[in-house]
Amino acid sequence: MRRRDLLTLAGATLAGPALLKSAPAAAAPAVPPGYxxxxxxxxxxxxxxxxxxxxxxxxxxxxxxxxxxxxxxxxxxxxxxxxxxxxxxxxxxxxxxxxxxxxxxxxxxxxxxxxxxxxxxxxxxxxxxxLPERFPNGNLNTGVFDQQGTYWFTGQNGSYGRFKPASERLDVWEAPRGRGPYGITRTPQGGIWYVSLAGNHLAQIEDLDSARVRIVEPPTPNQGARRVWTDSLGRLWISEWNSGNVSMHDPRDGSWRAWRLPGERPRAYSVWVDPADKVWLTDFPANAIVRFDPVDESFLAFPSDRPGANxxxxxxxxxxxxxxxxxxxxxxxxxxxx
Structure with a gap:
């Protein structure tokens, strides 16, 4: 395999509101020190x-x-x-x-x-x-393995399912509120949770044998919960596409918190929590990856050097x-x- 050309940027200072402005196509964005x-x-x-x-x-x-x-x-x-x-x-x-x-x-x-x-x-x-014939267009989205090695997945057209590799058994169910199941995650405690973009909710597969689902309502209506990721404590971090928030639900006490991404019209697409429990998101209108620190509640953005990165x-x-x-x-x- 031949070596590919790489573009690397490092070390420049980027601060303040300019963090979330898209860089011109011909200009390389500045990168904060340490990144x-x-x-x-x-x-x-x-x-x-x-x-x-x-x-x-x-x-x-x-x-x-x-x-x-x-x-x-x-x-x-x-x-x-x-x-x-x-x-x-x-x-x-x-x-x-x-x-x-x-x-x-x-x-x-x-x-x-x-x-x-x-x-x-x-x-x-x-x-x-x-998928079974009765789910001819699942619009499959995201998967995760539980602690027993079963693969759970979502279908945006209104389904969720599981696959057991040992027996190759595939089961699919209609989602309790129809269209929308999108991101899915497993907590350190073994819980399987997914979010519904069209359904605007969080859901727990609370019984992994029966696949029974429990709906949890976020405090922000019509938020467009798109992706979900757990941190080391089992708290659930959710990227909200419609509201532009990153929200956090703690299943231990049922609490919720939400923070709006900087900028005029943020739209949080994905969320990933790193091993140090810092939260990374993507914001399409800002053309940027955004890092959120839950400790000091600060945002830091990394714009792409090309428009329309998505x-x-x-x-x-x-x-x-x-x-x-x-x-x-x-x-x-x-x-x-x-």
């Missing part, structure tokens, strides 16, 4: 059309998997060289979310194939499990936050604590 931004081309050798780089996850060996929603691929990026290997998932594929399973495989929610897909990390063999679901490892710029066909890394 470094690097962009990687998301196209494998020979790829000429759009990739649609979106949800991303760490593989555990230093590489990163990311979905190519536009060209039906799962891609493996080696950050040391910028080299990318793409895996074609099947006819009509449009992968949305990817996570690592306890078996080491990359597990994908594929809206185009209406299926759960697994890619083997060694030989890149692709396995596909289609960073989808983030993920990362200690010291590194990662995201897919779906609008520019690039992957962005923010190193922190430098």
């Amino acid at each position: 470094r931004m690097t962009w990687f081309d998301a196209k494998a050798p020979g790829v000429t059309g759009r990739v649609g780089s979106r949800d991303i996850t760490a593989s555990g060996d230093g590489s990163f998997w990311f979905c190519g929603q536009r060209n039906g691929t799962l891609n493996r990026l080696d950050p040391r060289t910028g080299a990318i290997h793409d895996v074609k998932l099947g006819e009509g594929s449009a992968p949305h979310g990817v996570i690592m399973g306890p078996d080491g495989g990359a597990w994908v929610t594929d809206g185009g194939q209406n299926a759960i897909v697994r890619v083997d990390p060694r030989d890149h063999r692709v396995q596909v499990w289609k 960073v989808r679901q983030m993920d990362g490892i200690a010291g590194e936050a990662w995201g897919g710029e779906s609008g520019t066909d690039r992957i962005v890394r923010i190193e922190y604590g430098l």
Whole structure:
């Protein structure tokens, strides 16, 4: 694999309200001290059309998997060289979310194939499990594994489900309030929670055997809860697309708090909580990744150096936050604590 060209920015000071203004296309944004931004081309050798780089996850060996929603691929990026290997998932594929399973495989929610897909990390063999016929267009979104190794997933057209790899049993249910199930997470205590974008609520799968769902109402009406991620304490951090808030629900006492992202019209798309419990979000109108510190309630933004970045679901490892710029066909890394 050939070495790819990388663009890296580091060290300049960025402060105050200017944090959330989009950088001009020809100008590189300033980067706060202690941080470094690097962009990687998301196209494998020979790829000429759009990739649609979106949800991303760490593989555990230093590489990163990311979905190519536009060209039906799962891609493996080696950050040391910028080299990318793409895996074609099947006819009509449009992968949305990817996570690592306890078996080491990359597990994908594929809206185009209406299926759960697994890619083997060694030989890149692709396995596909289609949803039942009564759910012909689930619009599959995001998945997570519970502590027993069962894979739970959401379908934005009004469903949620689970897949048991050992028996290859796939169950799907209608969501209690119809359309909207989107982001999903597992807390350190083992709870499985999802949010509904169209349904404007948080939901707990409170019984993993029966798959019974309990609805939890956020305090902000019509907030557009899009993604959810747990912190080390089991608190649930939610990106609210309609309200522009990041909210936090603590299941231990039922409390809620919310903070509006800076700027005139923020729209919080994704949320990821790093190992130090700092909260990372993406804001489409600001064309930026935003870091929120719950301790001092401060925001810090990292604009893209190109317009229309549209960073989808983030993920990362200690010291590194990662995201897919779906609008520019690039992957962005923010190193922190430098």
